[in-house]
Amino acid sequence: MTEICQGKILLYWAISSAAALVLSPLLIGVINKIKAFFAGRRGPRLLQLYWDLAKYFRKDRLYSSTTNWIFRLAPAVSLTGILLALLLLPGGTQPSPVFFDGDVILFCYLLGMGRLLTVLAALDTGSSFAGMGAARELTFAVLAEAALLGAVGYLVLHTGSLSLSHLLIGAQLNGGQLDCTAMVLIEFALMIVLLTECCRVPVDDPETHLELTMIHEAMVLDYGSSDLALVLYGAALKLWLFASLVVLVLLPLPSVGMTGNLILHIAGVFAVAILVGVFESIMARFRLLKLPLLQAGAFGSTMLAVLLKIIFTG
Numbered sequence: 005m006t007e008i009c010q011g012k013i014l015l016y017w018a019i020s021s022a023a024a025l026v027l028s029p030l031l032i033g034v035i036n037k038i039k040a041f042f043a044g045r046r047g048p049r050l051l052q053l054y055w056d057l058a059k060y061f062r063k064d065r066l067y068s069s070t071t072n073w074i075f076r077l078a079p080a081v082s083l084t085g086i087l088l089a090l091l092l093l094p095g096g097t098q099p100s101p102v103f104f105d106g107d108v109i110l111f112c113y114l115l116g117m118g119r120l121l122t123v124l125a126a127l128d129t130g131s132s133f134a135g136m137g138a139a140r141e142l143t144f145a146v147l148a149e150a151a152l153l154g155a156v157g158y159l160v161l162h163t164g165s166l167s168l169s170h171l172l173i174g175a176q177l178n179g180g181q182l183d184c185t186a187m188v189l190i191e192f193a194l195m196i197v198l199l200t201e202c203c204r205v206p207v208d209d210p211e212t213h214l215e216l217t218m219i220h221e222a223m224v225l226d227y228g229s230s231d232l233a234l235v236l237y238g239a240a241l242k243l244w245l246f247a248s249l250v251v252l253v254l255l256p257l258p259s260v261g262m263t264g265n266l267i268l269h270i271a272g273v274f275a276v277a278i279l280v281g282v283f284e285s286i287m288a289r290f291r292l293l294k295l296p297l298l299q300a301g302a303f304g305s306t307m308l309a310v311l312l313k314i315i316f317t318g
Contacts, residue, residue, distance in 0.1 A: 013098045016266055020095030023270050028244040029053040029237065031277040038281025053240065060233035068226060070130045078125035079227065079234035082118035086241045089114040092168050093248055096266030097256035099169030108156055108168040112149070115201075115245075118238070119145055126223035137222025140292070144207060144219070147299030148200040151193045154306025158190055159253070161313045172252040186309040191250060196302035198246040198276070202239065205284040207295055210239075247276035 033050040040047020049055070067076065092100050092111050100107075123142060126134040160166060163174040200207045203220035212218055224235050251272030256265040290298060 010101075012262070013095075014101055016098040016262065017095035017101055019266060020093070020269065021090060024090055024093075024241065024244045024248075027270070028240040029057065031243050031247070031274065032240055034274060034277045035281040035284065038278055039285050042282075042285035053236065057233045057237060060228070060236070061230050063229035065229045065231060068129060071125075071128050071226070074121070075125045075128045075226070076231075078121040079231045079238070081121045083234050083238040083241070085114040085118035086238050086245065090241065090245060093245065094169040094173050094252060096269045097173050097262055098266075099167070099173065103167045103169040105166045108166060108171060111168050112152065112156075115242075116149075122223055129226045131226070134223050134226065137219050140219045141223060144200055144295060144299065147296055147303070148197050151299060151302035151306055152197045154303050154310065155190050155193050155197070158186065158306055158309045158313060161310060162186075172249070173256060186312050187253070189305040189309040190253065193302040193306045194246070194250045194253065195279075196298060198243075198250060199280070199283070200299065201246055202243045202280075204280055206287050206290040206298070209284075209289050212289075243277070243280075244273055247273040250276050 030050070030053075032053045033048070036048050036052070037050055089111050091102055092107050094100050094103075119141070123138040126138040156171065159171040163171055165171055165174060199205070203210055208219045208221075210221060212221065224232070227235055248269065251269055254272075255268060256262075257268065260268065
């Protein structure tokens with residue numbers, strides 16, 4: 005019986021991980037199609053990122069003479085950190101086969117490792133433009149991490165666990181008004197974290213070419229060929245990762261079974277991508293001075309959820 009349960013865990017986790025690896029570039033296509041629809045345009049092809057990745061991987065690498073091994077290593081290390089973080093995500097309602105107490109801390113550090121190498125690579129180019137983007141990236145990342153850790157703190161209080169798998173699949177609502185209110189606050193915070201970490205509007209615009217407003221794109225302008233492909237694929241995987249966090253907090257639904265929850269997990273990720281596309285179509289990018297207020301609001305919502313949990317449940 006134990007072997008059967010372990011087999012199911014591995015199967016559902018493998019399906020979830022394979023879906024992330026194969027379908028994550030499709031999320032960018034969905035977002036672009038939604039934005040094109042709102043703008044009344046045809047827009048790029050749904051599978052455009054797949055074609056771009058194949059094109060970039062065929063090109064030869066070319067590096068500036070001012071860069072060293074950090075610039076060359078950063079895309080692969082950043083992608084590796086995201087892939088390792090993906091291993092810690094549960095598959096639908098089944099925990100990750102490599103979960104352990106405290107792995108949520110490792111999850112945060114793996115994502116931070118990729119950002120650190122990307123920032124160092126931007127500074128390694130010697131470009132003041134890339135340095136400006138790196139400084140902005142770190143500033144908003146610190147604020148986003150506060151909101152993410154606040155959400156983790158609430159989930160720890162709610163589930164009594166420090167494992168990412170148990171935090172997510174054990175966070176389902178108990179039907180009370182308090183739980184519903186707190187969960188809305190946590191979902192709001194996680195969406196702000198997603199928009200910040202994945203460099204989406206209203207925090208950043210991945211399609212902008214204005215030097216004074218670029219953040220993440222300013223750091224990766226010097227990349228090309230297969231290095232740029234790794235950067236773009238890593239960005240798509242990161243979007244899948246944070247969209248999964250938003251969705252898995254709301255699962256499982258007992259009425260649909262394990263297979264149904266896995267399908268809801270994957271469908272929910274695409275629903276989040278559609279929501280991001282709608283946000284980017286109806287909202288303008290915020291001024292840089294207003295972005296800390298947005299991050300503070302996300303952190304404040306998590307702290308309010310924690311206080312509600314402490315006060316009303318002891």
